Amino acid sequence: MPGEVFVDHVRKTFRNVIAVDDVSLKISEGEFFVLLGPSGCGKTTTLRIIAGLEKADSGRVYIDGKDVTDLPPKDRDVAMVFQDYALYPHMKVRDNVAFPLKIRRMPKQEINKRVKEVAELLGIDDVLDRYPYELSGGQQQRVALARALVRQPKIFLMDEPLSNLDAKIRIYLRSELKALQRKLNVTTIYVTHDQAEALSLGNRIAVMNKGKVMQIGTPDEIFNSPSNTFVANFIGSPPTNILEALVTQSSDGVILDFGEFKVKAEKIIGKSYVNVAIEQYSDKILVGIRPEYFKFSLEPTPNSFTKGKVVVIEPLGSETILTVNIGSMFIKIKTFIDVKELGIKEGREIWLEVDPRKVFVFNSKGDRIYY
Amino acid sequence: MKARNVGIIMLIPALAIMLLFIVYPTALAIYYSFTDYNVVKGSINFIGASNFVKLLSDYKLINSITRTLMFMALAVSLSMVTGIVMAVLIYECMLGRKIFATLFILPLAIPYVIIGLAFKFMLSYDIGVINYFLEVIGIGRVPFFGKPDLALLATALVDSWPGSAFVFLVTLAGFESIPRRIVEAALIDGASSFRLYMHVLFPMIKRFLVIALLFRLLDSFKAFDHIYMMTAGGPGEATQYISIYITKTSFDYFNLGYACALAIVILLALSLLAQALIKMLGLQKLRTTGWR
Numbered sequence: 001m002p003g004e005v006f007v008d009h010v011r012k013t014f015r016n017v018i019a020v021d022d023v024s025l026k027i028s029e030g031e032f033f034v035l036l037g038p039s040g041c042g043k044t045t046t047l048r049i050i051a052g053l054e055k056a057d058s059g060r061v062y063i064d065g066k067d068v069t070d071l072p073p074k075d076r077d078v079a080m081v082f083q084d085y086a087l088y089p090h091m092k093v094r095d096n097v098a099f100p101l102k103i104r105r106m107p108k109q110e111i112n113k114r115v116k117e118v119a120e121l122l123g124i125d126d127v128l129d130r131y132p133y134e135l136s137g138g139q140q141q142r143v144a145l146a147r148a149l150v151r152q153p154k155i156f157l158m159d160e161p162l163s164n165l166d167a168k169i170r171i172y173l174r175s176e177l178k179a180l181q182r183k184l185n186v187t188t189i190y191v192t193h194d195q196a197e198a199l200s201l202g203n204r205i206a207v208m209n210k211g212k213v214m215q216i217g218t219p220d221e222i223f224n225s226p227s228n229t230f231v232a233n234f235i236g237s238p239p240t241n242i243l244e245a246l247v248t249q250s251s252d253g254v255i256l257d258f259g260e261f262k263v264k265a266e267k268i269i270g271k272s273y274v275n276v277a278i279e280q281y282s283d284k285i286l287v288g289i290r291p292e293y294f295k296f297s298l299e300p301t302p303n304s305f306t307k308g309k310v311v312v313i314e315p316l317g318s319e320t321i322l323t324v325n326i327g328s329m330f331i332k333i334k335t336f337i338d339v340k341e342l343g344i345k346e347g348r349e350i351w352l353e354v355d356p357r358k359v360f361v362f363n364s365k366g367d368r369i370y371y
Numbered sequence: 372m373k374a375r376n377v378g379i380i381m382l383i384p385a386l387a388i389m390l391l392f393i394v395y396p397t398a399l400a401i402y403y404s405f406t407d408y409n410v411v412k413g414s415i416n417f418i419g420a421s422n423f424v425k426l427l428s429d430y431k432l433i434n435s436i437t438r439t440l441m442f443m444a445l446a447v448s449l450s451m452v453t454g455i456v457m458a459v460l461i462y463e464c465m466l467g468r469k470i471f472a473t474l475f476i477l478p479l480a481i482p483y484v485i486i487g488l489a490f491k492f493m494l495s496y497d498i499g500v501i502n503y504f505l506e507v508i509g510i511g512r513v514p515f516f517g518k519p520d521l522a523l524l525a526t527a528l529v530d531s532w533p534g535s536a537f538v539f540l541v542t543l544a545g546f547e548s549i550p551r552r553i554v555e556a557a558l559i560d561g562a563s564s565f566r567l568y569m570h571v572l573f574p575m576i577k578r579f580l581v582i583a584l585l586f587r588l589l590d591s592f593k594a595f596d597h598i599y600m601m602t603a604g605g606p607g608e609a610t611q612y613i614s615i616y617i618t619k620t621s622f623d624y625f626n627l628g629y630a631c632a633l634a635i636v637i638l639l640a641l642s643l644l645a646q647a648l649i650k651m652l653g654l655q656k657l658r659t660t661g662w663r
Contacts, residue, residue, distance in 0.1 A: 053555050074561040086552035099570070100560040147560070157559075158626045 002064060003029045003154045005050060010059030010076070012045055019045040020056070020277030021211035030185040032178070034202035036192055038234070042211040043191045044159055050189060051157050052076050063154065080150035083160040085140045087132040092167075094128040094145050100151045118150045121180075138169040139326055145177075156181075156188040162197065174200060195235050199223065207231045229366035232288045238321060238332040240288045240360070247285055256287070260327035263305040270356045276369060285369070288360035291321070291334035296350045298342070304351035315338060324350065397638075404632035410625045422632035432633070434608055435616040437594065438523065442612055445527035446534060446591045451584060453531065454538025459568070461539075462546045476540055478533040487600025490529045491516075496599070511617030516602055526598050526610050534587055541583040545576030585648050592641060613637055 005027040012020040020042040027033045035043035048054040050061055052073035060069045069074050079100070087096050092116060095102075101111045119125040122142045132140055141161060141192050150158055162170045162177075178201050181188050194199055198205050199219040206216045207230070215227045226232035232240040245256040247265070254265040265274045268287060297304065308331065313324035322333040322344075331352075344350065361369045377470045404422055408415045426432060457475050461468055493501050494515040502512045515525040549572065566577070573580070595614040598604075604611035604619065613617070617637070621630035 053558070053560060073555075073559045074563070080556065081558045082552050082556060084550070084552055086550070088553060088557075088571060088575075091575075099557075103561045103566055103570070147556075151560075297662035368441065 004062075004064050005064075005155060005187065005189065006062040006302055007046070007050065008060045008062065010046065010049055010056045010061065010175055012042075012049060012054065012056050020049065022059075023208075023211070023213055024059075025187060025206060025213070025216070027187060029187055032181050032188045032190065032201055032203045034190045034192060034203050034205045035208060036195060036234075037208035037214075039193055043193075043208050043210040046208070046328075047157050047159055047189060047191045050155075051078055051080050062367070063338050066100040074344050077153050078155045078157055079145045079151055079153040080157040080159065081141075081148050081161045083163050085132075085144040085164075086139060087143055087147075088294045089132055091131075092128070093124065093130055093135070094130065096132065097128075097146045100147060104151075114150050115146075115191070118146045121149070122146045137165050138173060141165060141173065145180075152186075154187065156186055158188065158190045160192055161190075163192070163194070177201065199235075207234060209234070213300040223366075226360060227368045228290070229286055229288060232290075232362075236290055236292075237289050238334065240290050241331050242362075243287045243289070243329070243331075245285055245287055247283065256285075258306075260329050261269060261306040266356065267303060267305045268354060268356055269359050269361050273356075273359075273361050273369070284364045286362040286364065286366060289331075289354055290358070291332045293354055293358040294331075294333040294335075295353045295355070296322075296333065296335070297353075298344075298348075298350060300351045301353060303353040305353060307349050307351045310344055310346055310348050310350060313344070324352070372551075396470065400631040400634055403628050404635050406628045407629075408628040410621070410627050412625075413630075418628070422629050423636075426632055427634065431608065431611075431616065433611050435611050438609065439612040441586065442523055442527050442594070442610070443591045445524065446530040446594070447584070447587045449527060450531035450534030450538050450587055451580075454535040454540075454583065455542050455580075457535065457539040458542035458546060461543055472543065476536050478536045481533070482535070483596035484600055486529065486533060487597030488651070490525075490597070491601045494525055494529075516588065517606060518605060522602055522606060522609050526594075526601060529597055529601065530591055530594055534590065537590075538583045538587065541579050541586075542576065545579030546572065548579075549575050581648070585645065588648070589641060592644075 005025070007023060007025040007027075010020055010023050011018075023042070023046055024040075025033070025046075025067060032036070035046060035255050037043045044056060048057045052068070052071060052075075056069065060067055062068065063076060063078075073128060088099065091099065097115050097118065098111050101114060106114075115128070116125065119128055122145055124139060125140045127139060127143075132143065135143065141164075144161070162173055165173065174197060181201075190198075190201060192201075199222070202219055204216060204218055205222050207214045207222060209230050215222060215231045217225070217227075222231060223235055226235065229240075229242050233242065243258055245258050248255045248257055252264060255262050256265050256268060295303075298305070306326055308326040310322050310323035311319075311325045311330075314321040314323075319334055320339050322335065322339065324331045324333060331351075363369055405417060405419060406415050407422075408416045428522050461472055461475070464471070493499050496502060496512055496517060499515075502515075506512055514521065516522050524629045553571065553575070554567065557567050562570065593614050594612060595618070597613060598610060599615055599618070602610045613633075617630050617633045620633065621627045
């Protein structure tokens with residue numbers, strides 16, 4: 001089974017800063033695995049430990065069941081693509097791509113054949129005799145990819161390979177990269193801080209924060225079932241609204257007290273949640289609602305739970321972001337409805353409702369409550 | 372005041388200094404080189420190109436040039452090798468980097484006269500500390516300044532001390548200018564340390580090495596202070612390198628006209644050497660390639 005990676009309880013500190021805190025990952029053969037998180041979360045360090053560029057303080061790294069923790073990068077059969085491409089500036093594109101093969105003393109004919117193949121695959125066969133500085137950023141990144149591909153390694157490691165490109169090329173190369181990975185079926189570990197990149201590329205995503213893995217899951221799981229407030233907040237744009245509520249009982253049933261308004265629990269969180277909330281978290285809970293899951297109307301409806309004043313309207317073409325103010329609380333709403341047509345202007349009051357099935361409930365520490 | 376005029380005014384001090392200390396003496400030297408100016412006699416007669424004709428058949432000059440070239444070959448290659456080795460060691464070693472780097476650079480801060488004086492005593496046959504140790508370990512005393520070839524070797528060794536410090540400094544600066552990512556890319560691509568240096572690091576610092584070599588060649592060609600301090604050209608004429616020969620001609624034999632003719636020829640030779648090196652090593656090309 002070529003290309004299986006197992007990271008086992010890896011820890012790494014730089015001076016006093018904990019960069020990677022007990023990270024364990026199991027990446028299977030042919031998988032496109034994304035490490036996602038804000039800058040400084042330890043995702044790049046984790047990747048560099050897998051590459052062998054950084055030594056873990058403790059924990060082990062296995063590739064195809066073999067312990068590679070103490071092996072130098074060259075003996076791990078991994079290829080890496082860097083954010084700034086790291087092409088050899090004194091070599092022509094052809095020699096850049098051929099370098100990993102030359103170093104392995106492959107026969108010249110074989111090298112030429114492989115370089116040609118990979119150059120055609122990536123559409124850089126017409127720039128083989130140029131120097132890297134003569135190429136555009138997109139072309140340079142293709143050369144870096146070619147240099148990684150040409151060796152046919154077990155594993156690709158990619159450290160924000162698209163971050164230095166402008167938006168258009170980035171999105172174009174992104175889909176190309178995905179198609180390429182599916183075609184070659186090589187295990188790929190991809191580091192990014194861009195959630196759109198992570199969601200669109202990954203078979204699975206590990207969301208990291210402060211050196212810890214917050215959640216590992218498919219893009220769908222990460223988006224629709226975040227296991228803590230960090231993931232809920234980090235994924236999605238604008239981020240998930242996290243509202244604090246006190247759970248109280250009254251003759252009317254269970255009431256959620258948001259401070260600015262009180263509401264019957266059933267209107268916001270699912271029935272099964274209500275029971276769990278009462279039994280185990282009778283004190284405080286955190287309610288997470290994605291901006292896209294709000295519904296709103298100009299008049300109260302049976303399901304609306306509060307009203308708020310629209311303070312900012314941001315039209316983004318196909319969608320619109322509303323900022324709604326309820327007392328001291330601000331909520332972001334994303335809608336595809338034409339708010340102008342509805343007659344909503346800044347200053348207008350609207351009534352809000354949600355689909356309780358789409359609401360995430362967390363305990364006061366921020367961990368998801370499951371029922 | 373117009374910006375153009377300000378620029379010219381700003382240039383005046385530098386221009387004045389250059390005129391006074393470079394252009395004027397050079398012009399004077401060119402003039403003297405066509406005379407038989409003798410400092411002691413005080414006579415000065417125009418004698419045309421006969422100084423330059425005499426120069427062609429001056430066996431002392433030929434000897435001096437031969438010895439200079441031998442000295443250069445030794446001193447430059449020694450300093451290039453040790454300088455580069457020291458730079459690689461420091462680049463590889465993370466611990467104590469600053470301390471060792473400072474120690475290696477130190478000789479650059481010492482005036483050549485002092486270096487010459489110090490080594491004159493250290494290498495002395497009777498009272499030298501180096502000969503003392505050589506005797507202690509059983510090799511016996513070596514007359515460094517007593518035999519022609521030993522003297523040449525000794526001067527080359529001493530010259531390569533500050534020389535290698537300079538090469539070290541420039542080479543290390545070259546290594547430090549290489550982005551860490553490139554080194555990492557090469558390591559992941561499968562390069563061993565040896566191949567990393569051969570295929571990536573040294574080619575990338577080529578122009579740094581070229582500059583170091585250029586400076587070393589020029590420096591050793593005109594080496595004077597420390598050599599004069601140690602041997603004053605001796606024994607015999609074994610270390611009478613070109614600069615020492617010129618000095619002796621003008622101040623020991625007072626033949627300033629002839630010395631000036633020598634100096635002019637050397638100046639031309641040096642400029643040609645520098646030009647050739649710059650061309651050969653493709654410094655112009657590197658300038659346009661744009662990589663840092």
